[in-house]
Amino acid sequence: MYKDLSITVIIPCLNEEQGIEKVLRRMPPFVDQVIVVDNGSTDRTSDVARGLGAEVIREDVRGYGRAYKTGFAKATGDIIVTLDGDHSYPPDAISYLIEAFLHLEVDFLNASRFPVRDKRAMSFKHKFGNFVLSLAMSLLFFRWVSDSQSGMWVFRRSILNGMKLESDGMAFSEEIKIEALRSARVRFEEIPVQYSSRLGEIKLNPWRDGFHNLWFLLRKRFAR
Numbered sequence: 001m002y003k004d005l006s007i008t009v010i011i012p013c014l015n016e017e018q019g020i021e022k023v024l025r026r027m028p029p030f031v032d033q034v035i036v037v038d039n040g041s042t043d044r045t046s047d048v049a050r051g052l053g054a055e056v057i058r059e060d061v062r063g064y065g066r067a068y069k070t071g072f073a074k075a076t077g078d079i080i081v082t083l084d085g086d087h088s089y090p091p092d093a094i095s096y097l098i099e100a101f102l103h104l105e106v107d108f109l110n111a112s113r114f115p116v117r118d119k120r121a122m123s124f125k126h127k128f129g130n131f132v133l134s135l136a137m138s139l140l141f142f143r144w145v146s147d148s149q150s151g152m153w154v155f156r157r158s159i160l161n162g163m164k165l166e167s168d169g170m171a172f173s174e175e176i177k178i179e180a181l182r183s184a185r186v187r188f189e190e191i192p193v194q195y196s197s198r199l200g201e202i203k204l205n206p207w208r209d210g211f212h213n214l215w216f217l218l219r220k221r222f223a224r
């Protein structure tokens with residue numbers, strides 16, 4: 001519990017045995033429920049996560065977005081916090097983010113990785129791709145968002161009811177922000193966190209996922 005609010009943390013994982021151990025060891029004690037959603041990892045991700053007290057959910061259909069939707073269905077907290085299992089987003093920042101969430105009186109808080117302080121954390125290609133996608137999303141949805149691809153969010157679980165979340169893949173990250181931005185009931189803000197280099201192997205395919213996410217934005221904006 002954090003100030004009378006129950007907190008659920010959800011972490012999608014695909015072969016993150018190294019990262020998930022560090023993430024879970026640094027999980028703040030006030031977190032009530034930690035859910036790790038695994039889509040068929042072939043390493044020890046599930047065992048490590050279970051050993052460190054997380055609830056491990058198995059989802060047979062692959063995909064970042066699919067993993068989140070499965071996790072949301074099992075979440076019980078008033079507030080949901082998300083992050084990657086690769087130890088690139090700081091679990092130590094969870095209390096800071098919840099404080100900002102309460103202080104700013106919002107319903108969805110996006111943790112922006114920019115400006116990136118750790119030079120090894122993100123390549124120029126990734127920064128550039130991110131900038132293009134964030135600019136496109138900002139123009140299409142009339143609201144400046146500096147990190148449309150961030151995987152760390154804090155939001156009220158109740159806002160999920162009004163959301164139409166269709167992506168099963170990496171585009172899920174921008175889709176949930178768009179759904180938050182579009183809803184008149186949902187107050188949206190963004191603040192920076194420190195981003196560092198991931199442990200283990202990257203699952204994102206920059207060109208494929210980058211173009212797919214751009215196409216997804218256009219469809220989401222213009223498809224009826």
Ligand SMILES: Nc1nc2c(ncn2[C@@H]2O[C@H](COP(=O)(O)OP(=O)(O)O)[C@@H](O)[C@H]2O)c(=O)[nH]1
Nearest residue numbers: 012013014037039063064067084085202203204
């Ligand atoms: N459950 C699940 N997790 C995934 C899948 N693809 C990626 N992830 C996890 O989602 C997070 C984001 O992926 P990552 O490779 O770090 O992408 P990046 O942070 O955008 O560079 C990591 O914790 C991955 O392990 C998937 O298909 N299923």
Ligand SMILES: [Mg+2]
Nearest residue numbers: 084086088198
């Ligand atoms: Mg990552």
